[in-house]
Amino acid sequence: MTASVSYTVTGQIGNIVIDSPPVNALSRAVRQGIIECLKVAEADDTEVVVLRCEGRTFIAGADITEFGKPPQAPALATVLEALESHPKPVVAVIHGTALGGGLELALCCDYRLAAATAKVGLPEVNLGLLPGAGGTQRLPRLTGLKMAIDMITSGRPLSAGDAQAAGIVDEVSDDDLQQAALDFAGELLSRGAGKRLTRDIPFQLNDDDTALLSGARDTIAKRLKGQTAPQRILDCLSAAGTVPFEDGLKVERQAFEACMADPQSSALRHQFFAERAAAKIQGMTPDTEAQAVKHVGIIGAGTMGGGIAMCFAQAGFQVTLVDQDQEGIDRGLGTIRKNYDISVQRGRLSSDQVTGYLANLEATADWQALKGADLIIEAVFENLELKQQVFQRLDEICDARTILASNTSYQSIDALAAVTNRPERVVGMHFFSPANVMRLLEVVRGGASDDTTLTTAMAVGKQIGKVCVLSGMCYGFIGNRMLRHYGREAALCVMEGASPAQVDQAMEQWGMAMGPMAVGDLAGLDIGYRAREQLSDEEKGPRINYLLVDRLVEAGRLGQKSGAGYYRYDPETRARQEDPVVADIIEATRAELGITARELTAEEIVDRLTLALANEGARILEEGIAQRASDIDVVYCHGYGFPRFRGGPMHAAEARGLSSVVDRITQFRQTLNPDNWALAPLLERLASNGGSLKDAS
Numbered sequence: 077m078t079a080s081v082s083y084t085v086t087g088q089i090g091n092i093v094i095d096s097p098p099v100n101a102l103s104r105a106v107r108q109g110i111i112e113c114l115k116v117a118e119a120d121d122t123e124v125v126v127l128r129c130e131g132r133t134f135i136a137g138a139d140i141t142e143f144g145k146p147p148q149a150p151a152l153a154t155v156l157e158a159l160e161s162h163p164k165p166v167v168a169v170i171h172g173t174a175l176g177g178g179l180e181l182a183l184c185c186d187y188r189l190a191a192a193t194a195k196v197g198l199p200e201v202n203l204g205l206l207p208g209a210g211g212t213q214r215l216p217r218l219t220g221l222k223m224a225i226d227m228i229t230s231g232r233p234l235s236a237g238d239a240q241a242a243g244i245v246d247e248v249s250d251d252d253l254q255q256a257a258l259d260f261a262g263e264l265l266s267r268g269a270g271k272r273l274t275r276d277i278p279f280q281l282n283d284d285d286t287a288l289l290s291g292a293r294d295t296i297a298k299r300l301k302g303q304t305a306p307q308r309i310l311d312c313l314s315a316a317g318t319v320p321f322e323d324g325l326k327v328e329r330q331a332f333e334a335c336m337a338d339p340q341s342s343a344l345r346h347q348f349f350a351e352r353a354a355a356k357i358q359g360m361t362p363d364t365e366a367q368a369v370k371h372v373g374i375i376g377a378g379t380m381g382g383g384i385a386m387c388f389a390q391a392g393f394q395v396t397l398v399d400q401d402q403e404g405i406d407r408g409l410g411t412i413r414k415n416y417d418i419s420v421q422r423g424r425l426s427s428d429q430v431t432g433y434l435a436n437l438e439a440t441a442d443w444q445a446l447k448g449a450d451l452i453i454e455a456v457f458e459n460l461e462l463k464q465q466v467f468q469r470l471d472e473i474c475d476a477r478t479i480l481a482s483n484t485s486y487q488s489i490d491a492l493a494a495v496t497n498r499p500e501r502v503v504g505m506h507f508f509s510p511a512n513v514m515r516l517l518e519v520v521r522g523g524a525s526d527d528t529t530l531t532t533a534m535a536v537g538k539q540i541g542k543v544c545v546l547s548g549m550c551y552g553f554i555g556n557r558m559l560r561h562y563g564r565e566a567a568l569c570v571m572e573g574a575s576p577a578q579v580d581q582a583m584e585q586w587g588m589a590m591g592p593m594a595v596g597d598l599a600g601l602d603i604g605y606r607a608r609e610q611l612s613d614e615e616k617g618p619r620i621n622y623l624l625v626d627r628l629v630e631a632g633r634l635g636q637k638s639g640a641g642y643y644r645y646d647p648e649t650r651a652r653q654e655d656p657v658v659a660d661i662i663e664a665t666r667a668e669l670g671i672t673a674r675e676l677t678a679e680e681i682v683d684r685l686t687l688a689l690a691n692e693g694a695r696i697l698e699e700g701i702a703q704r705a706s707d708i709d710v711v712y713c714h715g716y717g718f719p720r721f722r723g724g725p726m727h728a729a730e731a732r733g734l735s736s737v738v739d740r741i742t743q744f745r746q747t748l749n750p751d752n753w754a755l756a757p758l759l760e761r762l763a764s765n766g767g768s769l770k771d772a773s
C-alpha cells in the first residue's frame with residue numbers, strides 16, 4: 077500500500093507486512109500504511125488479519141527522530157483505534173523486539189503470537205517518558221498490577237516465554253514464524269474466534285493493589301531519587317484500576333505530555349543520542365575497518381587487569397593474563413574467582429557460565445604466551461618507567477600488527493609509544509573501576525595512533541559492552557582532568573564551613589550516585605596522599621585543597637578499607653555515619669589555616685561542584701581533547717555517577733542557560749579564590765553570542 081507496508085491475501089487470511097528498515101519504527105509512512113491496509117482488509121472477504129514485520133524485528137518503537145517535531149498525521153492513536161475498531165480479529169506476529177509503541181500497538185491487536193527468541197517491553201522510562209499510547213492502561217489488564225509496575229517503571233524487556241507466562245502473548249513458536257502465524261490464524265478461523273479487545277478486560281484495584289502501589293512509590297522514590305517519570309507511571313497505573321478506560325487514557329496522555337515537557341526527559345533523550353554519537357570518530361579516513369581481535373593479552377592481574385580480563389573472557393575472547401610472578405597470578409585469579417562466586421551466589425550467573433568464562437582465560441608468568449595476541453592491554457602500577465619497560469618488552473615479543481594499549485590514568489600515551497617501533501599501534505584504553513561493572517571506556521588517541529588502531533579499540537570496547545568515548549591526550553584525559561576541579565571544590569566547601577555529610581547530601585539529593593566525600597572514602601584517601609608525596613610543594617598547589625585529607629590519613633583514616641575516613645563505617649553493614657572525631661580534625665585544620673567557618677547552602681555546593689565540571693569541560697572541548705560536548709556528558713554519566721536525568725555536566729549547563737552559568741562563575745571568581753574560577757573562553761564566547769555547546773563540537 078505504501079513503500080513501507082504491504083497487504084496480501086492467503087485464503088481467508090489478510091497479511092499486513094511492515095518493511096521499514098532498520099527497525100520498523102512507527103514512522104509516519106508506517107502509520108499511514110497500516111491504516112490503508114486495514115481499510116483494504118475491511119472491504120475484502122478475508123476473515124482474520126495477520127500483522128507482521130520483515131527484517132530483523134517487529135516494530136521496535138516510536139520513530140525517535142520525530143520527537144520534538146510537530147506531530148504528523150496520522151497519529152499513533154488513530155492507528156490503534158483503527159486496529160481496535162476493525163471488524164476482523166487482528167493477530168500481531170512478533171519477532172525480534174516489540175518495544176514501546178511497538179508493544180502498545182500489539183496490545184491493541186486481538187491476539188499475539190511471538191517467536192521464542194522475541195522480547196517485549198515498554199522502555200520509555202529510560203528516556204524520562206511513559207508509554208503514551210495506552211500501554212499503562214492495557215498492560216495491567218493483561219498482566220495484573222505487579223508485573224505492569226515492574227515492566228513499565230524499570231523499562232526492562234521480557235523474553236517471549238516470560239511474556240506468555242505474564243499473559244502478554246498467547247502463543248510462543250520455535251518454528252518458522254510465518255507458517256506458525258498462518259496456523260494460528262487458521263486455528264482462530266476454525267474456532268470461529270472473534271474480536272478480543274484488551275481494553276475490555278475488567279481491571280479494578282483491590283486493597284492489595286493499593287498497598288502495592290504505595291510501596292512501589294516509596295521504593296522508587298528511594299531508588300530513582302528525583303526522577304519524575306516513574307512516579308507519573310504509577311499515577312497512570314493507579315488510574316487504570318480506578319477510572320473508566322477512556323478516562324485512564326486521558327490521565328496517561330496528560331502524564332505523557334508532562335514528561336515530554338520535563339527537562340529530565342530532554343536530558344535523558346540527550347544521553348540516548350550522546351551515547352550513539354560518541355561511537356563515531358570525526359575525520360576518520362573513509363572505509364577504515366577495525367582489525368580482527370580474537371586473542372587479548374592483559375599485563376597486570378591487579379584490580380584493573382583482573383576486571384578487564386573478566387570483560388573479555390565473558391565476551392568470548394581468548395584471554396592471556398600475565399603478572400610478574402606466580403604470586404601475582406594466584407592473587408589475581410583468586411580475586412576473579414571470588415567475584416564470579418558472588419555473582420553465582422546472587423543468581424546473576426550460572427556456574428556453567430562461569431566455567432565457560434574461566435575456560436577462555438589463561439593466567440601465566442610466561443610473556444611468550446602473548447606472541448600471537450591481537451591486542452594487549454597493560455595495567456601494571458601507575459609508574460612511567462615501569463610501563464615503558466613493559467611496552468618495550470611487548471614490542472619485542474609481539475607480532476608487528478599487534479595493538480598495544482595502556483590502561484593508564486595519567487601517563488602520556490606518547491611517552492609509551494616512543495619506546496616502541498610501532499607508535500601508530502599504541503593507544504590508551506582507560507577503563508573505570510570496577511572494570512567488569514563500569515560501562516565507560518575512554519579510548520585515548522596518542523599523537524601517532526592511526527585510524528585502524530583507534531577504530532579497533534572502539535570496536536573492541538563495544539564488543540565487551542562498553543560505552544566508548546574518544547579522548548585526546550592530556551593529563552587525566554577527559555574524566556579525571558575534570559574531576560580534579562570537582563574534588564577541589566568539594567574539599568574547599570568543607571574547609572569553608574560545610575560538613576562532609578552536608579556536601580554529600582547536597583550532591584546526592586541533586587542526583588549524584590554518591591557524594592564526593594563518600595567516593596573519596598571508597599577509593600581510599602591514601603591514594604592521593606601517596607601521589608602527593610612525589611610532588612613538590614608547588615606541584616601540590618595550595619594547602620587548603622588537600623590539608624584535611626592529609627590530616628585524616630595521618631590519623632589512620634584511609635577510608636572504607638580502614639573502617640573510617642570522612643565518615644565512620646559500620647563493620648557489618650558498611651553504613652556510613654558522621655564522626656565527631658572528623659568534626660574536630662576539620663576544626664583544627666581550619667584553625668591551622670586561619671579560616672572562620674561560614675554557612676554554605678546546598679545550592680552553593682551544587683553550583684560550585686557542577687560548574688567547576690562544566691568550566692573545565694568547556695576548556696577540554698575548546699582544546700579538542702573531547703570531540704563533542706555530548707561526549708563529556710557520556711563520560712560523566714557512565715564513569716562518575718552523574719545523574720543521567722540531568723544529561724551530564726555540559727547538558728546541565730546548557731539547560732541552565734550559558735549566560736546564567738557565566739554569571740555564576742563570575743560571581744564565584746569575585747567571592748572565592750579567583751585562581752580557581754578563570755572562565756573558560758568558550759563559555760564566555762557562547763554566552764555572549766547566544767551560541768550553544770552542541771554546535772561548538
Ligand SMILES: NC(=O)c1ccc[n+]([C@@H]2O[C@H](COP(=O)([O-])OP(=O)(O)OC[C@H]3O[C@@H](n4cnc5c(N)ncnc54)[C@H](O)[C@@H]3O)[C@@H](O)[C@H]2O)c1
Nearest residue numbers: 376377378379380381399400404455456457458484485509
Ligand atoms: N584502580 C583504579 O581505580 C584505576 C582506574 C583506572 C585506571 N587505573 C590504572 O590501571 C593501572 C593498574 O592499576 P590497579 O589499580 O589495577 O593496580 P594494582 O596494584 O591493583 O595492580 C597492578 C598489577 O600489576 C602487576 N605488575 C606490576 N609490575 C608488573 C610487571 N612488570 N609485569 C607484570 N605485572 C606487573 C602487579 O603485580 C599487580 O598485580 C594503573 O595504571 C592505574 O592508574 C586504575
